Amino acid sequence: MSETYETQSSCGDSCSSCQATCSSRKQEKEDFREPLNPYSKVKKVIGIVSGKGGVGKSFLTSYLSVLINREGYHTAILDADITGPSIPKAFGIHEKAKGNELGIFPAVSKSGIKIMSVNLLLETEDTPVIWRGPVIAGTVKQFWSDVLWDDVDYMFVDMPPGTGDVPLTVFQSLPVDGVIIVTSPQELVSMIVAKAVNMAEAMNVPILGIVENYSYLECGNCGEKISVFGTSHVEETAEKYKLPVLGRIPITPAIAEAVDAENIEGLNGPWLTEAVDALKSLLGEERQEKEDNGFCRIAVPTDGNNNVFAHFGKAAEFTLYEFQENELVGKTILDSKGEGHGATIEMMKREKINVVICGGIGMEAMEGLMNSGILVVPGAAGDADVSVAAYLDGGLNESSKATCGCQGGNSEHNEGACNCK
Numbered sequence: 512m513s514e515t516y517e518t519q520s521s522c523g524d525s526c527s528s529c530q531a532t533c534s535s536r537k538q539e540k541e542d543f544r545e546p547l548n549p550y551s552k553v554k555k556v557i558g559i560v561s562g563k564g565g566v567g568k569s570f571l572t573s574y575l576s577v578l579i580n581r582e583g584y585h586t587a588i589l590d591a592d593i594t595g596p597s598i599p600k601a602f603g604i605h606e607k608a609k610g611n612e613l614g615i616f617p618a619v620s621k622s623g624i625k626i627m628s629v630n631l632l633l634e635t636e637d638t639p640v641i642w643r644g645p646v647i648a649g650t651v652k653q654f655w656s657d658v659l660w661d662d663v664d665y666m667f668v669d670m671p672p673g674t675g676d677v678p679l680t681v682f683q684s685l686p687v688d689g690v691i692i693v694t695s696p697q698e699l700v701s702m703i704v705a706k707a708v709n710m711a712e713a714m715n716v717p718i719l720g721i722v723e724n725y726s727y728l729e730c731g732n733c734g735e736k737i738s739v740f741g742t743s744h745v746e747e748t749a750e751k752y753k754l755p756v757l758g759r760i761p762i763t764p765a766i767a768e769a770v771d772a773e774n775i776e777g778l779n780g781p782w783l784t785e786a787v788d789a790l791k792s793l794l795g796e797e798r799q800e801k802e803d804n805g806f807c808r809i810a811v812p813t814d815g816n817n818n819v820f821a822h823f824g825k826a827a828e829f830t831l832y833e834f835q836e837n838e839l840v841g842k843t844i845l846d847s848k849g850e851g852h853g854a855t856i857e858m859m860k861r862e863k864i865n866v867v868i869c870g871g872i873g874m875e876a877m878e879g880l881m882n883s884g885i886l887v888v889p890g891a892a893g894d895a896d897v898s899v900a901a902y903l904d905g906g907l908n909e910s911s912k913a914t915c916g917c918q919g920g921n922s923e924h925n926e927g928a929c930n931c932k
């Protein structure tokens with residue numbers, strides 16, 4: 512793909528066929544973007560950048576992903592900080608990436624965040640990456656093109672630090688929808704933010720705002736805020752570039768502890784609400800549009816052969832049907848691992864399911880789903896496609912009867928609360 516832009520044009524639109532190099536020629540601006548893997552769909556790509564290293568960019572990338580994932584969006588992290596990959600460890604991921612002839616599978620965190628990092632490809636995590644710029648940039652491009660990301664609402668890219676050749680190539684290779692600049696409260700901040708702003712502007716990428724990390728230290732006894740790195744200049748800097756401040760993160764042991772314990776998904780801090788709102792608004796309109804267009808997601812526990820599996824909480828897979836205005840627009844398999852109804856309900860919430868059509872289901876699971884706003888239609892059996900079609904035709908109703916054939920009172924259906932006949 513290529514885009515044209517004009518420099519002092521005076522000869523109309525005839526440059527595409529003309530070979531002359533006159534000064535009024537419309538120039539071809541090269542597009543260096545890599546194609547996304549054909550089996551992937553990524554809606555928004557958010558770059559987390561810093562004018563210099565050591566400001567907690569990787570932490571911000573990880574934690575923002577956790578917060579957006581908690582909002583129910585499909586979230587992924589592309590760790591483009593190839594020489595300092597610290598994202599997998601914060602999530603407790605130590606496995607090696609696997610793949611097939613279609614591409615490489617990302618690792619999946621406990622809460623469902625998809626992650627690709629060079630650490631998943633190295634023989635050991637302490638192997639140093641001593642590659643030159645072009646190899647590093649090539650690796651990032653492969654993370655975009657060769658990884659089977661599947662369906663992602665927000666992909667966060669932990670950009671290489673600084674404003675040199677490597678971050679520049681990464682910017683050129685990926686369709687970045689917006690960047691968040693992370694900084695710390697030193698005197699230098701204005702100059703460092705200026706570099707990041709200039710780079711984003713040169714790349715024509717919108718800047719969503721600035722987050723200040725290591726903003727202050729809060730005294731555990733009296734609550735006083737101590738400015739460890741001197742007075743913050745973030746407000747003035749933000750004002751200068753007409754950017755919003757999207758959060759100020761204190762120095763707190765809770766962060767270091769969560770990262771060291773490889774449990775960033777367990778961290779709870781109130782520091783980034785503005786950043787989350789700014790990110791949500793990027794997809795807000797699209798999501799609203801979908802709801803207005805009668806978008807509906809139906810999940811059915813299946814047995815691997817497209818038949819309804821009899822026990823909701825024990826199903827190893829669910830078939831997800833996506834409808835728009837009663838038209839089937841997608842059918843995929845969700846891996847639920849049969850880990851019990853608690854984990855399955857969490858998955859249904861994460862996948863934003865509107866209706867569950869199933870065979871047998873316990874009362875507790877039924878209540879859990881209904882309390883999450885998910886309609887439950889038990890009593891289905893046989894071919895899943897037929898059950899879904901019957902439901903849409905009004906032939907399968909919300910019912911208290913189910914036909915899983917179990918006798919009730921087993922471990923899945925607590926104390927006889929089972930709805931099964």
Ligand SMILES: Nc1ncnc2c1ncn2[C@@H]1O[C@H](COP(=O)(O)OP(=O)(O)OP(=O)(O)O)[C@@H](O)[C@H]1O
Pocket residue numbers: 561563564565566567568569570571595597672724725760761762763764766767768770771
């Ligand atoms: N606000 C904070 N309070 C306490 N610890 C923090 C804070 N921010 C980051 N840390 C910790 O500092 C360490 C380094 O953070 P991180 O890996 O994000 O940044 P970095 O490698 O120094 O910088 P960059 O990613 O910009 O190169 C991590 O262990 C992280 O948990």
